[in-house]
Amino acid sequence: MWQAMAQDLRYAARTLLKNPGFSLVAVLMLALGIGANTAIFSIVNAVLLRPLPYPNPDRIVVLHETSRGGWGSVSAPNYLDWKAQSSSFDSMAVYRVGGLNLTGKFAPQRVESAEVSEGFFEAFGMQPVAGRLFTDQEWKPGGPDVAVIAEGTWRGVFGGDPGLIGKPVELSGVLYTVVGVVPESDAYPSTARVWLPNHLDSPFARNRDTHFLGCVGRLKAGVGVEQARAELATIAQRLQKQYPETNRGRGIRVTPMLEQRVAYIRPALVVLLAAVGFVLLIACANVANLLLARAIGRHREMAVRAALGAGRRRIVRQLLTENGLLALLGAAAGLALAEAAVAGLPAIIPRGMLPRTGGITIDARVLAFTLLAGTLTALLFGLAPAIAAARVDPYAGMQLGGGRATQSKLLARMRHALMVTEVALATLLLVGGGLLIRTLGALLHVNPGFDAAHVQTAEIYLPKMTPAEVPKNLDRVDQITARLAQLPGAEAASTAALLPLSGYNINSDVQIEGRPVEDVTQRPMVEMRFIGPQFFRVFQIPLVQGREFEAQDNDRSHLVTVINRHMARHFWGEESPIGRHIAFTNVNNTPEWMEVVGVCNDVHTFGLGDDVRDEAYIPFRQQRAEDISYLSGEIPVEFVIRTKGAPEALTSAIPEVVKAEDASMPVSRIESMSALLDDSLARQRFAARLLGAFGILALLLAGVGIYAVMAYLVTERTHEMGVRMALGAEPGDVLRLVLSTGMRLALVGVFAGLSGALAAGRLLANQLFGVTATDPATFACVAGALAMTAALACAIPASRAARVAPLVALRYE
Amino acid sequence: MATDGTALIHLDGVTKVFYTDEIETHALSGIHLEIRPGEYIAIAGPSGCGKSTLLSILGLLDSPSGGEYRLKTQPVAQLSLSERTRIRNREIGFIFQAFNLIGDLNVYENVELPLTYRGMSSAERRKRVQEVLERVGMAHRMKHYPSQLSGGQQQRVAVARALVGQPAILLADEPTGNLDSKNGEAVMELLNQLHHEGATICMVTHDTRYAGCAERTVHLFDGRVVEETAAAGQQAVQA
């Protein structure tokens, strides 16, 4: 048995070596297909499949409040009620993300932080690698200022000094005692490096209608997500009755944490995986075609073997061994390609695009996938030749008549079916790539509503401060802004709490002057953008009516706002909103009325492909001191500078200006607005590039496949071409015959591919913008590209056929 | 041998030399041959003596290395490639040893093939194909594919295909070579009948029985004509 296998293997190796060209091409195609699949799967594995790095990770869930069909952050009083009334959880905790300026005997740097409530570490099952976590005493309001830090920060900034435990570090001007260190890989949120106890004792934490907390929980062993959902649904209903003012229509959403983190990216990854799977299928079809072509040549050999007594099973086993060896070689070479690709992936995956890029490696699961892909591949490309071989008739090889003809007809039909399939798959892929490229193009043509060129941005976070300290700090911000405006090359400078396209937003329910006051849960929501004077000038956002903000619009003057056109039309239609009033509710539930002094053009704040929403711009210096004090670590201050030349020219000058004003203030990011605009399209660009690349690879492979089939067809039918020439066919007639045979097959494939694309379009629909999934132009271009490729691929064999000498007709086959 | 203008085919000192791997093969050396309209001649000789080569030159499938070939008094040496193709299509009907029917085409389409290269209306083509298939007794198999026919039937279809263009001459290379004696005789019978109806036929064969059907037999040996035997009933004398 083993001996027979070894013999098969030896023979298989010899056969492959005998046709080095064939073997090389086959292995190369398989390697491309398997390698690309392995690389993409390594992403899928790292992002979608690998469990979270905590004990019993499936018991960790994320909780959100739901309202008006959406879901979002949680208010502290609601959380406390959930925790007190539910029994499904081992632990439940809330957290608030922010940033702190870490200062000491090193350049100040910003670290992401999380203020977490009791039970947070238990929810994840985090354990310290040095020191301890917080004690009961430390969780209590009024407890000491303590911090847990991440291992990377401990090692990177403090050299892993074990003596740091119990010592204070300065974070945004406050001394915190470091009590413990947790592994960086456990960090949650993943960017956090410092954890502080959250006592939930601020006025914001007492307001049931201020939703700003993240919430996580660990289910009790044996409690399923559904069970927890049901329990929380009951609690939510109870709270709705108890607090109708704030909780009407509010529900609770429970999602497994892994699902919560990866759900948004799953469709894109599935499309990528499908695309790269198609590439492998096309490679398989090509290899199968090569094998089928060879099968004709080996037909007699097989027949002779059969005649000499080799059983059908033995012959099939021989073929399978050969295919297995080919697939194995392809998988090995593919793995090497994938290694290289995985090493290069971090460079081409735009930052922030994937929820967890850290672990993209070739691990056991990826290896298993590669092996599976290799095996499936061998079965796939080996199938058609094996069927052909199993039909070998021991006597057919000896005969010259009908048996041979039907055999070669069967093989030809298989080859043609494979060719049609691969053209169809390539069409499908190209349509997908084409649609994504058109989407990117459409997005690039969207006018964002502001002029991104010549704008430099720099981000700082204000230190922790009491409301009383706010004016002093805002004066500093104004000082820095004024100095930035004076920099050589600067035209104007301003400030903003959040930049357009940053991905973050602040919104609130609004009351409109002269309209009945609706219940909080029914009020319209409006986006709030806090900006300094000159903001509209820096971004060149045209004012349609009224005026911009001025330095006098501060905490001592009456409250004003500039609204966008969308909002003006929404609430006042054709009437002018200038002089009318709107109010947001503050943390004490009292409306703060502000006068509309201007209307500006709409800006695509949320993304070039997203709809414009109602927006109200509010002077930076008219924000409530309590809000600023509370949000200082969470919401950055962005300096925006309009430059005469390239924005990058100011890059080195900006930190100098900030340092001169406050040496302990790190600048956490400097980037031109056009770079940020580019970043906002990173996902679409990545998808378009990758799918486009797969499409082109598929097109090339299909071209090679068509060429191989047609070249074989011409070789096989040389005699027939000769006969036709002898009977009076001109070279042109024969050329047309071959071309039309090839093109007919290719067009059947294109047609099948386009029909498939029509059907599969909805898979991609939610990733498209400015183009429908059935875009006729894309379909036409793809059909054209494939027709041209097919024509090129057919041209060489066709011209060879046209040069066949009629004399071959006289030759005996 | 008559050398008047009535000859359909006139070969004068035709030679054919093949060069392969620097070896010269003199397949034909100084062939003189004339074929008159309505004549039925056979070319005989041992294997490798140049019979097929001669036929390929007669059929304009290949060109001679030297000498002159006139077809209907016209020298063919100066003809362009497409003129040669046109003449092959209109003046010459081929019958091959291996039938050479095209497997993907049915009987009707195979016979129609030479006509499709002439730009003839499909109604006219249909009429001619039907006529010629009736003549060879294969009209009832029009929709069949070659693989569904016996060897003898395939050769009858091949004869129909050679006839359909109403050529000036039929060239046949071992038309019975792939047939058993019964089918072989049937095909010879068909050729005889065509000859009586006025067709000009030039047939290569090494079977002396069949050579006897022809009015005249040209014996080739080593690329040369070594003997001509004439008239029905007379036996060829081997050189």
Ligand SMILES: Nc1ncnc2c1ncn2[C@@H]1O[C@H](COP(=O)(O)OP(=O)(O)OP(=O)(O)O)[C@@H](O)[C@H]1O
């Ligand atoms: N294309 C070619 N290249 C080189 N030599 C050739 C070529 N065609 C024929 N010959 C040679 O010319 C000679 C005559 O060949 P030809 O095929 O005419 O013989 P034949 O009389 O038809 O033989 P048979 O009875 O076996 O069919 C042979 O020696 C052959 O090897």
Ligand SMILES: [Mg+2]
């Ligand atoms: Mg011959």
